[in-house]
Amino acid sequence: MHIGQLAERTALSLRTIRHYDSVGLLHPSARTEGGFRVYSEEDYERLLLIRQARSLGFGLDEIAEMLDVLTSRGSRSPQAARDELESMLREATARREALASDLGRADQFIAVISDRMAG
Numbered sequence: 001m002h003i004g005q006l007a008e009r010t011a012l013s014l015r016t017i018r019h020y021d022s023v024g025l026l027h028p029s030a031r032t033e034g035g036f037r038v039y040s041e042e043d044y045e046r047l048l049l050i051r052q053a054r055s056l057g058f059g060l061d062e063i064a065e066m067l068d069v070l071t072s073r074g075s076r077s078p079q080a081a082r083d084e085l086e087s088m089l090r091e092a093t094a095r096r097e098a099l100a101s102d103l104g105r106a107d108q109f110i111a112v113i114s115d116r117m118a119g
Helices: 003-010 014-022 041-055 060-070 078-118
Strands: none
Touching: 003 014, 003 041, 014 041, 041 060, 060 078
């Protein structure tokens, strides 16, 4: 698929996808004779992982390390990879809990406003 199709499927901008390419997080699987980027389903899945990690507030360097572990491209032993995955899981879980707490506070604020409007 071309970059426009990938952007549409992931709800990310062309600029964001190109940026991820420039920083080494996502490279197109191929290029057409005209130089257009071509992405595979595997690239699409990788981009979804990047988007999910970004939604938890992970930085691009952290995401690069995560992708290395998740795609088994590193030179880690199986135990080292498992340890890193467990660490990533703990951190992702903690970040999700913080987001859930923020959402709860937002819900409370919305309720206050709704009550004032109704009263």
